[in-house]
Amino acid sequence: xxxxxxxxxxxxxxxxxxxxxxxxxxxxxxxxxxxxxxxxxxxxxxxxxxxxxxxxxxxxxxxxxxxxxxxxxxxxxxxxxxxxxxxxxxxxxxxxxxxxxxxxxxxxxxxxxxxxxxxxxxxxxxxxxxxxxxxxxxxxxxxxxxxxxxxxxxxxxxxxxxxxxxxxxxxxxxxxxxxxxxxxxxxxxxxxxxxxxxxxxxxxxxxxxxxxxxxxxxxxxxxxxxxxxxxxxxxxxxxxxxxxxxxxxxxxxxxxxxxxxxxxxxxxxxxxxxxxxxxxxxxxxxxxxxxxxxxx
Amino acid sequence: xxxxxxxxxxxxxxxxxxxxxxxxxxxxxxxxxxxxxxxxxxxxxxxxxxxxxxxxxxxxxxxxxxxxxxxxxxxxxxxxxxxxxxxxxxxxxxxxxxxxxxxxxxxxxxxxxxxxxxxxxxxxxxxxxxxxxxxxxxxxxxxxxxxxxxxxxxxxxxxxxxxxxxxxxxxxxxxxxxxxxxxxxxxxxxxxxxxxxxxxxxxxxxxxxxxxxxxxxxxxxxxxxxxxxxxxxxxxxxxxxxxxxxxxxxxxxxxxxxxxxxxxxxxxxxxxxxxxxxxxxxxxxxxxxxxxxxxx
DNA sequence: TTTAACCTGTCAATTTTTTTACATAAGATA
DNA sequence: TATCTTATGTAAAAAAATTGACAGGTTAAA
Numbered sequence: 001x002x003x004x005x006x007x008x009x010x011x012x013x014x015x016x017x018x019x020x021x022x023x024x025x026x027x028x029x030x031x032x033x034x035x036x037x038x039x040x041x042x043x044x045x046x047x048x049x050x051x052x053x054x055x056x057x058x059x060x061x062x063x064x065x066x067x068x069x070x071x072x073x074x075x076x077x078x079x080x081x082x083x084x085x086x087x088x089x090x091x092x093x094x095x096x097x098x099x100x101x102x103x104x105x106x107x108x109x110x111x112x113x114x115x116x117x118x119x120x121x122x123x124x125x126x127x128x129x130x131x132x133x134x135x136x137x138x139x140x141x142x143x144x145x146x147x148x149x150x151x152x153x154x155x156x157x158x159x160x161x162x163x164x165x166x167x168x169x170x171x172x173x174x175x176x177x178x179x180x181x182x183x184x185x186x187x188x189x190x191x192x193x194x195x196x197x198x199x200x201x202x203x204x205x206x207x208x209x210x211x212x213x214x215x216x217x218x219x220x221x222x223x224x225x226x227x228x229x230x231x232x233x234x235x236x237x238x239x240x241x242x243x244x245x246x247x248x249x250x251x252x253x254x255x256x257x258x259x260x261x262x263x264x265x266x267x268x269x270x271x272x273x274x275x276x277x278x279x280x281x282x283x284x285x286x287x288x289x290x291x292x293x294x295x296x
Numbered sequence: 297x298x299x300x301x302x303x304x305x306x307x308x309x310x311x312x313x314x315x316x317x318x319x320x321x322x323x324x325x326x327x328x329x330x331x332x333x334x335x336x337x338x339x340x341x342x343x344x345x346x347x348x349x350x351x352x353x354x355x356x357x358x359x360x361x362x363x364x365x366x367x368x369x370x371x372x373x374x375x376x377x378x379x380x381x382x383x384x385x386x387x388x389x390x391x392x393x394x395x396x397x398x399x400x401x402x403x404x405x406x407x408x409x410x411x412x413x414x415x416x417x418x419x420x421x422x423x424x425x426x427x428x429x430x431x432x433x434x435x436x437x438x439x440x441x442x443x444x445x446x447x448x449x450x451x452x453x454x455x456x457x458x459x460x461x462x463x464x465x466x467x468x469x470x471x472x473x474x475x476x477x478x479x480x481x482x483x484x485x486x487x488x489x490x491x492x493x494x495x496x497x498x499x500x501x502x503x504x505x506x507x508x509x510x511x512x513x514x515x516x517x518x519x520x521x522x523x524x525x526x527x528x529x530x531x532x533x534x535x536x537x538x539x540x541x542x543x544x545x546x547x548x549x550x551x552x553x554x555x556x557x558x559x560x561x562x563x564x565x566x567x568x569x570x571x572x573x574x575x576x577x578x579x580x581x582x583x584x585x586x587x588x589x590x591x592x
Numbered sequence: 593t594t595t596a597a598c599c600t601g602t603c604a605a606t607t608t609t610t611t612t613a614c615a616t617a618a619g620a621t622a
Numbered sequence: 623t624a625t626c627t628t629a630t631g632t633a634a635a636a637a638a639a640t641t642g643a644c645a646g647g648t649t650a651a652a
Contacts, residue, residue, distance in 0.1 A: 026629085049609095056631090057632080152459070256552050264545055322600095
């Protein structure tokens, strides 16, 4: 069926074995056959177990692997794992390119790749029940809601603030400058909820604030990265979001994704109330003529 | 064909960890978090390597696994391998949903769907050569760069401002309130570049500002939605971004995606200069001790 | 402040795995 | 047949991994 190999070298370890089948002696063939039929899991056990599984001695396994180019059993297994890693993180469903007219290496394609990978990882890491519990907290309007972010993440706090203010009452954004935070802290009562953003590098002011918040009995919902901000020690709920870009930069897109998911979830939960607030807001805007009139 | 679930309790090991997150102490959380982030490959190395990878001791790994019900590290690894075996023999089911442990209708899965659809559409609509031309404009530091957004999108202007200020000089954010914009307009010279955000509902203030900007000879780069803001009439480059959420809400995630792609592209273009600025910034932060020291 | 409980790491004992050295057997060649 | 080569296993040494005992440190409670 497949008559032309695309690459002569550098393919899977399985192919390497298959292409050199005539190299092996009978006992070695027994091993290779076993490896190939239960590929790749068969190679992930100890050399002892592997040799038992296919009825040869451990030195035979060693010799076979050396013959085909691996320095030791250990290096063989390591390469096998890397290959498996590849397979797992590069599922077939993945789109070849996102921006079809741009080359694969174009920045738009690279960033799209990174972002979707981050999204996938983050969603695998975050428990949806925990997410729902957060929405429960936010939906309870007996307690005020406050938003706080760091140097980079304060933009997200703002974004969330704008939307949450439409959805429910009693939503407050911390002031821009940290020196004003103490004043704001005074307003916070026990069981108030604070949504906080802190990604690396973790900021001293935020850590201090979180300690004070905890002391006042506020509940912190923390957006952080996979390495967990120290604020996590004081938070009620922690969302560890994968923010890593390949070449050093950190991406905020997935963070915004979760913020937005919260907005959607909360809006659905409080819809009857929200729709009323939205209508009022529309009326307000009409009066101030801040927005362009609809064309139709 | 197969209508009965094979195991009713067939939780993956990942789910087991996620469901018992409150059980763990800080060091144990570090481990669990690492395991989940690089799941499942992270668990396929020796206990020694695993402990080194996430910065805890081997006994901590043991205790964590025992606490959650595994008799030993060895049994944990064996079960993990069996699970992986399963996954490998059933590869398609994997990316049906984004958050694998949540039902398809869960808000996280719906928003993830919407966002990726929007991303795909937007990337098909936007010419990558135009994107590159925008980067050319931004890379030219003879002219100042200004940022301006609306009620909701000002958060993006802010985010972009924070990052662009690290990358190049002469980057300025418009003030918060529209009444102060005239003052800021005075500072803008011919051929200065203005990045502007305007999505529906289009704001009167922004339209006015864009007319004035054009009159002063400034070049506008416009982030807008698929229905195009009236500002597009005055802009040099327009990025029509698909922002539509299924049930009425508008998503900002893809907008941020393009903003971030700009940051990455520009950073790469100006890297020698940027890296210098970043180092200086780091030194500055060290002096002010604003950030938590690296734990090392 | 003291005490107790708990967290977490170091270190060492024990077990397992990996690797090497060597021996035996089978078959080929002279 | 004698000898050499190749194939393969046994067993022991070396390396590494797993596990348990213990102790310093930290936090919470009295």
